[in-house]
Amino acid sequence: MRIVDIREKTVSIASPIANAYIDFSKMTCSVVAVITDVIRDGKPVIGYGFNSNGRYGQGALMRDRFLARITEADPDTLIDHANNNLDPFAIWKTLMTNEKPGGHGERSVAVGTIDMAVWDAVAKIEGKPLYRLLADRYRNGVADDKVWVYAAGGYYYPGKDQTKLKAEMQSYLDRGYDVVKMKIGAVPLDEDIRRIEAVLEVVGDGRRLAVDANGRFDLQTGIAYAEAIKPYNLFWYEEVGDPLDYALQAELANHYELPMATGENLFSHQDARNLLRHGGMRPDRDYLQFDCALSYGLVEYMRTLKVMEEMGWSSRRVVPHGGHQMSLNIAAGLHLGGNESYPDVFQPFGGFADGIQVENGYVGLPDIPGVGFEAKSALYAVMRELGES
Numbered sequence: 001m002r003i004v005d006i007r008e009k010t011v012s013i014a015s016p017i018a019n020a021y022i023d024f025s026k027m028t029c030s031v032v033a034v035i036t037d038v039i040r041d042g043k044p045v046i047g048y049g050f051n052s053n054g055r056y057g058q059g060a061l062m063r064d065r066f067l068a069r070i071t072e073a074d075p076d077t078l079i080d081h082a083n084n085n086l087d088p089f090a091i092w093k094t095l096m097t098n099e100k101p102g103g104h105g106e107r108s109v110a111v112g113t114i115d116m117a118v119w120d121a122v123a124k125i126e127g128k129p130l131y132r133l134l135a136d137r138y139r140n141g142v143a144d145d146k147v148w149v150y151a152a153g154g155y156y157y158p159g160k161d162q163t164k165l166k167a168e169m170q171s172y173l174d175r176g177y178d179v180v181k182m183k184i185g186a187v188p189l190d191e192d193i194r195r196i197e198a199v200l201e202v203v204g205d206g207r208r209l210a211v212d213a214n215g216r217f218d219l220q221t222g223i224a225y226a227e228a229i230k231p232y233n234l235f236w237y238e239e240v241g242d243p244l245d246y247a248l249q250a251e252l253a254n255h256y257e258l259p260m261a262t263g264e265n266l267f268s269h270q271d272a273r274n275l276l277r278h279g280g281m282r283p284d285r286d287y288l289q290f291d292c293a294l295s296y297g298l299v300e301y302m303r304t305l306k307v308m309e310e311m312g313w314s315s316r317r318v319v320p321h322g323g324h325q326m327s328l329n330i331a332a333g334l335h336l337g338g339n340e341s342y343p344d345v346f347q348p349f350g351g352f353a354d355g356i357q358v359e360n361g362y363v364g365l366p367d368i369p370g371v372g373f374e375a376k377s378a379l380y381a382v383m384r385e386l387g388e389s
């Protein structure tokens, strides 16, 4: 059993939307295909992966160094002999050969994307949905059969007024979501408050609305927003300041008792540990949003979950960023608290399997081997073009 080829391509996920920090007018995403010599249903098993939105495609790093480390390795060193499968941990170690610690940059995105494809292949070789494989191997066979998801959107874009914002949020409720998220921080506070109040007219209760500042605020602005939104009792107040400014995050906790969320831009278990050590995050109410596809993949995610456990955090406090099926599998298989969902943006990468409806804020997973990409036809079309050409 061996990996015979790894392919990557960069695809555009450009759109006119913007958050408080970036617009997505030039956003790209890497797609990876790990082609094996294992035959299932008469065809070679191919694992697929892609990187989460917000970081650009990582083809250059993959081509320059990561892919060759796998294709040039002795195939036997990449095998999990006990399970007669590929070994994602050995593959990860090989990918990270001659990489210094720290300064994670965006190599974590390149590795996370390849790692997703490896796990997809592993689950396909084992003939199980990935969440089932994860539960069987790491959670005594107990998987969640549905995952809580919230609808992320509420972006800024040209010509978007409150009527359109409200219609967008109403459409998420109509599609079965219970909690929605909107962007803040790209316009003055009073204007954001009017936007928030408009959305509250649709969702009814602040507990059904999360807001995301995308790391835009300094401490003073973060506190000003905290004071202003407190009366609405929102679901969470996300990524207020710079993702690596743990002191800012810790100080905010002195001004805002309600739930906060952060972590989507922390790309390693060491960075996650620093947040938990120094960021004043509260395990009884706050949320962590680490995204495996940006942060060295599931092999590293397991280390992050271990750090959390050691520091007194339940895995249920993690609701990953990214709205992709990989995190949905991790959520169901490793008992996270839920997952983000992008019902409309970042297509075809956002959203889950075709034909599986969100009901009362929960979504099920398709019962097919792997991550489930084959059950999302628009996404699978992009992947197939790479893997089967």
Ligand SMILES: O=C([O-])CC(=O)C(=O)O
Binding pocket: 019, 053, 054, 152, 212, 214, 264, 321, 322, 340
């Ligand atoms: O707008 C983005 O970069 C995405 C984001 O923060 C989120 O989904 O929480």
Ligand SMILES: [Mg+2]
Binding pocket: 212, 214, 238, 239, 264, 321
């Ligand atoms: Mg965010």
